[in-house]
Amino acid sequence: MxxxxxxxxxxxxxxxxxxxxxxxxxxxxxxxxxxxxxxxxxxxxxxxxxxxxxxLSREFHELEVEHIWKRTWQAVCRVTEVGEPGDTFVYDIATMSIVVTRTEQGTLKAFKNACLHRGRQLVDKTGNYKDLRCPYHAFTWSLDGEFKGAPCKWDFPHLDEDQFGLPEVLVDTWGGWVFINMDRNSQSLHDYLGVxxxxxxxxxxxxxxxxxxxxxxxxxxxxxxxxxxxxxxxxxxxxxxxxxxxxxxxxxxxxxxxxxxxxxxxxxxxxxxxxxxxxxxxxxxxxxxxxxxxxxxxxxxxxxxxxxxxxxxxxxxxxxxxxxxxxxxxxxxxxxxxxxxxxxxxxxxxxxxxxxxxxxxxxxxxxxxxxxxxxxxxxxxxxxxxxxxxxxxxxxxxxxxxxxxxxxxxxxxxxxxxxxxxxxxxxxxxxxxxxxxxxxxxxxxxxxxxxxxxxxxxxxxxxx
Structure with a gap:
């Protein structure tokens, strides 16, 4: 006390x-x-x-980024805002950016918003996209996050394309809202929401x-x-x-x-x-x-x-x-x-x-x-x-x-x-x-x- x-x-x-x-x-x-x-x-x-x-403290903010924003379930958008195949929503929090997208099969996926080639943000704004294509060098992933290709693929013989999918984050829905969580070991959204x-x-x-x-x-x-x-x-x-x-x-x-x-x-x-x-x-x-x-x-x-x-x-x-x-x-x-x-x-x-x-x-x-x-x-x-x-x-x-x-x-x-x-x-x-x-x-x-x-x-x- x-x-x-x-x-x-x-x-x-x-x-x-x-x-x-x-x-x-x-x-x-x-x-x-x-x-x-x-x-x-x-x-x-x-x-x-x-x-x-x-x-007031910058140090406390950085603790929040590491322990709160990277580890909690956060509401992103309404489910209906990503209701059709290709619908893609960009959610930014502190230094992080997440892409939530509806695949051709109708499922929701969420990925870290960065090109795996040189790190450019992959999707700049919310919209509808056929695929996730980096504006910098055209490295491209499907809406499922699978690598589809890039110009001059012959120049990347060291790249294992099967292991080059976009890193996913957890995504789930409640009450018509889409939630994401960057901690892949987190408890489920249902358990997180309690009563x-x-x-x-x-x-x-x-x-x-x-x-x-x-x-x-x-x-x-x-x-x-x-x-x-x-x-x-x-x-x-x-x-x-x-x-x-x-x-x-x-x-x-x-x-x-x-x-x-x-x-x-x-x-x-x-x-x-x-x-x-x-x-x-x-x-x-x-x-x-x-x-x-x-x-x-x-x-x-x-x-x-x-x-x-x-x-x-x-x-x-x-x-x-x-x-x-x-x-x-x-x-x-x-x-x-x-x-x-x-x-x-x-x-x-x-x-x-x-x-x-x-x-x-x-x-x-x-x-x-x-x-x-x-x-x-x-x-x-x-x-x-x-x-x-x-x-x-x-x-x-x-x-x-x-x-x-x-x-x-x-x-x-x-x-x-x-x-x-x-x-x-x-x-x-x-x-x-x-x-x-x-x-x-x-x-x-x-x-x-x-x-x-x-x-x-x-x-x-x-x-x-």
Whole structure:
């Protein structure tokens, strides 16, 4: 325990907001609550501080490259983005580049993205290719990774063509996402994901299509950005406009094993920080602010209904316009509106539920440990009997563009991301001036950050 941390009692460790808990709200549901939402792990992972060097140090970044990025399962793209033979996706992480491709036989393959002749990157950009042909000297491999030939083959009598296939990395799929792992001795993706596949079986993200994908370079270590999305504690100061309909102080946090954690923040109820709001205030503030909230933008709460029940009904009505089933016949209000945000270590965070689901991904901006790529992806369930739309391509915002200027996000939702964005460079700058060189974490609200760093340490120390 750190020198500036006092001994904690059981009461200290068990401390929670005095407001109604998420489980209390589930008790009021009319439809049966799925077991996954009734899980409440009540984690306590200690009270130790974090060194700022984890964010500022080049040496720590290099440890992450070696022990995290080279050894963990990472989400690359949607399965439908490599759905046809020849479809090829380039995934870059730190100094590494991986090619994921669909072969003529319909299988997925993933290779290290380098020509085995002189080392040039083999594939420069995502697209559809007949084969994998190096632009430098035309050394060529099939989509299966088998060597097909090169100009002047007579000049390479020492080359064993049967042993000259492209080095593969592990590739697998879950929930409509393609994952890769550069550690060929790694555990399977299914084992790595732990409880996640069972939890998401009800929501079927594999049936969704990608409707939004926005990316931006942010001036901070990737972990600074990531951590803003695995706790709700910052909402009261950073996002005050959402407090009338967001129960931030009573968020539930869960962890399972080393790789999976979750925050559930109830919507349609006001923050415990606010007083004297009525249901109509909640609805007036909430309607129309994001893809997770149904239209219309104005509506009167009927007598005898709470704001949460009313919003849930509106969302069920909206869903029924494009689907054969009605959410109000089986889904909880929580699944219709709440922020149910899981994370898969190290850097992938999908929402769950029966609404358009945001997914976050953060990674280093190339090999620069002081900047990162922040991605906001939204997937949406396909309407009944509808032809699947093409997944939208990623759109990178410019250095001076804000998320609120991205029309696909909308001003209200984009503003929330802008507010996070404004904090991030100031966190990176401020950590240089922390005299103790240590950061303090809340025991409950920031337990997912603590879990995240403990998993990093387990990988670096060879425990995983």
């Amino acid at each position: 750190d020198a500036n941390t006092k001994t904690l009692t059981a009461e200290h460790i068990a401390a929670r907001s005095p407001g109604p808990s998420y489980q209390d709200l589930l008790d009021k549901e009319v439809n049966p609550v799925p077991d996954s939402l009734r899980e409440n792990t009540n984690p306590y992972l200690g009270s130790d501080n974090l060194s700022v060097d984890r964010y 996640l596949p069972a939890h998401f079986e009800r929501w079927k993200p594999e049936n969704a299509y990608k409707m939004i994908h926005v990316e931006k370079v942010i001036p901070c270590n990737w972990k600074v950005g990531w951590e803003a999305f695995i706790e709700s504690y910052h909402a009261v100061a950073t996002h005050p406009q959402i407090l009338p309909y967001t129960d931030d102080a009573d968020s539930q946090y869960d962890v399972w094993g080393p790789h999976i954690s979750r925050t559930i923040t109830a919507l349609g109820v006001p923050s415990f920080h606010l007083k004297n709001l009525v249901d109509q205030d909640v609805v007036d503030t909430m309607l129309g602010v994001s893809p997770m909230v149904a239209r219309p933008t104005e509506a009167e709460v009927p007598a005898g209904m709470t704001a949460r029940e009313f919003i849930g009904q509106l969302n069920a009505d909206e869903f029924s316009k494009n689907h054969d089933t009605r959410l109000d016949t089986f889904a909880t209000n929580s699944e219709r509106m709440d922020s149910i945000l899981y994370s898969i270590f190290p850097n992938f965070a999908p929402w769950a539920g029966f609404h358009p689901n945001i997914t976050y991904r953060f990674r280093p901006n190339g090999d620069d440990h002081t900047s990162a790529l922040m991605e906001i992806i939204v997937i949406c369930q396909l309407a009944s009997d509808a032809e699947r739309p093409k997944d939208v391509p990623v759109r990178r915002l410019g250095d001076n563009e804000l998320f609120s200027q991205a029309p696909e996000l909308g001003e209200s939702l984009g503003t929330i991301f802008d507010q996070d964005l404004f904090n991030m460079p100031m966190i990176q700058k401020g950590m240089n001036n922390v005299e103790s060189r240590e950061l303090i974490l809340a025991n409950y609200h920031e337990v997912r950050i603590r879990h995240f760093h403990q998993t990093i340490d387990k990988y670096i120390n060879g425990e995983l």
